[in-house]
Amino acid sequence: MADFRAVLVLVAVLAGLALFGPLIAPNDPTAIDIPNRLAQPGEVYPLGSDAMGRGILSRLLHGARWSLGLAFLVSTIGLAIGVAVGLLAAMGGRFADWAMMRTTDIFLAFPDLVAAVVIAGVLGAGTSSLIFALTVTGWMRYARVARGVGLSLKTRGHVVQASLAGLSRPAIARWHYLPALVPSLTVVWTGMLARAILGISALGFLGFGVQPPTPEWGTMLLDARVHIRSDPLQMIWPGIAVVACVLSINLAGDALRDGLAKRGAG
Amino acid sequence: MNDVVQLFLRSAIVLTGTAVVTFALLWHAPGDPALSIAVARFDSAVSDEVVARIRAEAGLDAGFWAGFAHWVVPLLSGDFGKSSVTGRQVWPELLDAVRLTVPLALLGLAVGLALSVPLAIVAARRPGGWIDRGAVALASFGAAMPAYWLALLLILVFAVKLNWLPAFGAGSASSLVLPALTLGLGTGASLTRILRSSLLEARGAAFLPALARRGVGSRERAVAHVAPHAMIPVLTIVGLELAFLMEGAVMVEVIFGRPGVGSFLVDAISARDFPKVQGVVMLTAVLFVTVNLVIDLLYRLVDPRIGERHG
Numbered sequence: 001m002a003d004f005r006a007v008l009v010l011v012a013v014l015a016g017l018a019l020f021g022p023l024i025a026p027n028d029p030t031a032i033d034i035p036n037r038l039a040q041p042g043e044v045y046p047l048g049s050d051a052m053g054r055g056i057l058s059r060l061l062h063g064a065r066w067s068l069g070l071a072f073l074v075s076t077i078g079l080a081i082g083v084a085v086g087l088l089a090a091m092g093g094r095f096a097d098w099a100m101m102r103t104t105d106i107f108l109a110f111p112d113l114v115a116a117v118v119i120a121g122v123l124g125a126g127t128s129s130l131i132f133a134l135t136v137t138g139w140m141r142y143a144r145v146a147r148g149v150g151l152s153l154k155t156r157g158h159v160v161q162a163s164l165a166g167l168s169r170p171a172i173a174r175w176h177y178l179p180a181l182v183p184s185l186t187v188v189w190t191g192m193l194a195r196a197i198l199g200i201s202a203l204g205f206l207g208f209g210v211q212p213p214t215p216e217w218g219t220m221l222l223d224a225r226v227h228i229r230s231d232p233l234q235m236i237w238p239g240i241a242v243v244a245c246v247l248s249i250n251l252a253g254d255a256l257r258d259g260l261a262k263r264g265a266g
Numbered sequence: 267m268n269d270v271v272q273l274f275l276r277s278a279i280v281l282t283g284t285a286v287v288t289f290a291l292l293w294h295a296p297g298d299p300a301l302s303i304a305v306a307r308f309d310s311a312v313s314d315e316v317v318a319r320i321r322a323e324a325g326l327d328a329g330f331w332a333g334f335a336h337w338v339v340p341l342l343s344g345d346f347g348k349s350s351v352t353g354r355q356v357w358p359e360l361l362d363a364v365r366l367t368v369p370l371a372l373l374g375l376a377v378g379l380a381l382s383v384p385l386a387i388v389a390a391r392r393p394g395g396w397i398d399r400g401a402v403a404l405a406s407f408g409a410a411m412p413a414y415w416l417a418l419l420l421i422l423v424f425a426v427k428l429n430w431l432p433a434f435g436a437g438s439a440s441s442l443v444l445p446a447l448t449l450g451l452g453t454g455a456s457l458t459r460i461l462r463s464s465l466l467e468a469r470g471a472a473f474l475p476a477l478a479r480r481g482v483g484s485r486e487r488a489v490a491h492v493a494p495h496a497m498i499p500v501l502t503i504v505g506l507e508l509a510f511l512m513e514g515a516v517m518v519e520v521i522f523g524r525p526g527v528g529s530f531l532v533d534a535i536s537a538r539d540f541p542k543v544q545g546v547v548m549l550t551a552v553l554f555v556t557v558n559l560v561i562d563l564l565y566r567l568v569d570p571r572i573g574e575r576h577g
Binding site for chain 2: 102103105106107109110111112113114117118119121122123124194198201202205206207208221225228229232235239242243246247250251254
């Protein structure tokens, strides 16, 4: 339990940075300052400045809003699509189940990051393509879990009674299926959130994601890569930001899963 | 038997679906594909006539399903079409790229196995011990590490600071070391995690104390009973690792400037060379569907209960 609290604090800090980070950023993240380009860490630029003289710390803090905010959006839209598909499969007839699950198979037939690269690249670089690409490739795990839990509920007494009592299907979905889905889908959601952060920065690094001059961690790494010989610190900071976020979200997910497993067993 | 037929049918459906989804994506991509082909071939000053001819030639003028058929029918006999930029056949170039990526992926997998198998075995021997905690921490860290950042860190240490290895290119054998290490460390992290938990699960199986009481030795228990039990998760891992290696290869090839399937794909996307993009997508889809089909068939061999449950 102590572990879980520590992880919770970590996640709260990250969320706080994404929400309020831009308020405490010391510089304007897009203001170009050529005389002070590639500055060493100092009073004006606490972590130094990049090749255009933009403060790295400020770009990291503003970038948190992009990386974490977009990841939140992408994994939540994916959740909505996945739950809809999974419940249609579980509650509908045999044909609905077959059709929904084969559709899921088609989207699972491909490594999701590669698919996201293709989709975002073909649709043209930009934030909306990025959101579309990561959502389209990120709903299948929710669908499978939702269907699995849904099927196990179908023959349970209270669900059968509710349908015999004439409760409509949407109402049964709302009152009997959705609450039962919350624990397992929360665990899937944390995993997909971490995956989305990695996906957003990977697409940014390839140049298919959020476009400059918007500060985003992947594009910051892409910019920093050129200066690996002269100024290696530039590529250290955004990398640490990505790893710290993904690691703490993964740990939170693990703690959540273990907690739920214990509750289920005890 | 019916069950096996269904598996094959399902694979065919998935491949058809992938082809339709891919074609739909490229069909709805912004910009006029015929115009971009024309510009790529003849520079900016092209007449409407040329564009119209290219549109007809590429099967783009007859609607979605006609265009789809124009692409898919030759594909069924192995004809991947011609690059819309260079006009050369896609397949020979794609095959060359595959030949360059396969050694990288295999070497990465070998590094990953060499790291994870011993680590997982030692860790699972004493769950909760310090080695186990260390292995779990390493695996969690590895899972959070983006391949491109790991690659940059390795370049920084081994190419820039120590100057031991080249940071770029694909000429020599030494240029393969850092890319393979990047892939191997990432693969190793996820493999350690899965192998460790599958070993722990197999060790905790209820039949083991019973076997021990009947006088079956610990070595025989491990070889004849624990190992087959741990086989099912291993089969699942093979499918997952393939996806991981493919994703890793894309990033690693781009960062290290290596030719291969990954850089072939990224270059094709940037050049809007859709026949090439379609080629990589379909080849990957065939590979994944085949591997998953084989895995599903093997599951039925290892554990007869699976076939019964679904059939």
